Amino acid sequence: MPGGGVIDLLVVGGGPAGLATAVHAALAGLETVVLEQRPAPVDKACGEGLMPSAVRPLRELGVELRGRPFHGIRYVEADGARCAEARFTAGPGLGVRRTELQAALAARAAELGVRTVRGRAVAEVEQDAAGVRLGGLSARHAVAADGLHSPLRRALGLHRPQRGGPAARYGLRRHYAVPPWSDLVEVHWARHAEAYVTPVADGVVGVAVLSGERAPFDRQLARFPRLAERLPEAAAVSAVRGAGPLRQRAAARVAGRVLLVGDAAGYVDALTGEGVAMAVASAEALVRCVVAGRPEAYEQAWRRVSRDYRLLTESLLWARRRPLLADRIVPAAAALPALFRAGVNLLA
Incomplete structure (x- = not known):
């Protein structure tokens, strides 16, 4: 152990949510250990665009970020x-x-001073009034930051399967060695899918496609003919990564001494690009509750932190699922620029 002390917080998951929690905890003086099954660096299919609401708090935590700045959001119809x-x-x-x-x-x-232990899968948890035990380690509290399909969420009985309701959505991501043509993140809208184009380096863009229809990346990209013209197959520089179903429900964010953060805590959709910002904000709230000796208060804190994200994402998804409304999302944004700016900057 760093410093030889008792572990205060044992974080399961070494992605952005888990590591942001660990950084907040270490800054608060908690002895913290991260368990991560996968080798570094940990990759995931995502849009890779950090909104200003994520950039600011990450830099305040002392995280050295290098990337390509973007200055807003552009919605584009599939035919341009x-x-x-x-x-x-x-x-x-x-x-x-x-x-x-x-x-x-x-x-x-x-x-x-956070120690990371790799190669250790964690799918079971034991806890009592004194502490929690998982992955062969004991701690005062634990955090489930183990992703969209969180095994710990299931082990704790907090997973709520989706029955009926909206169709599942999935994400695919690939990178292309083409110079970014805009200083904005572009969201291209087709009838049943969106494509998110994010400049991630001077000569590279990331393209993430979200859709309710499961199909190969090339077939999904073909829904956006104007965008596809800019992305020749020969320019692809990464393999296709996928994720989904995106919507995941949790009955609660707290189970005794175990708290859920990031995608493990429940997820609506990637449509608004707020995943990392939400993870960092909820990590701060989680650590604050643990330090105060009131982990049970985290449930209400999480709901408060995530309220705007959940409301805006659910509203946009509601319109997205209705073909007549979906076809009018870009025209409405163009016709009501002040409202569009207000929505984007509320998230930013």
């Missing part, structure tokens, strides 16, 4: 006929490869 854009008023966002974000967070955690 109409578009709408909103620029940030609170500073730029940052396009950052997921592996680089994870590495930067891991470096900051290590700098603060």
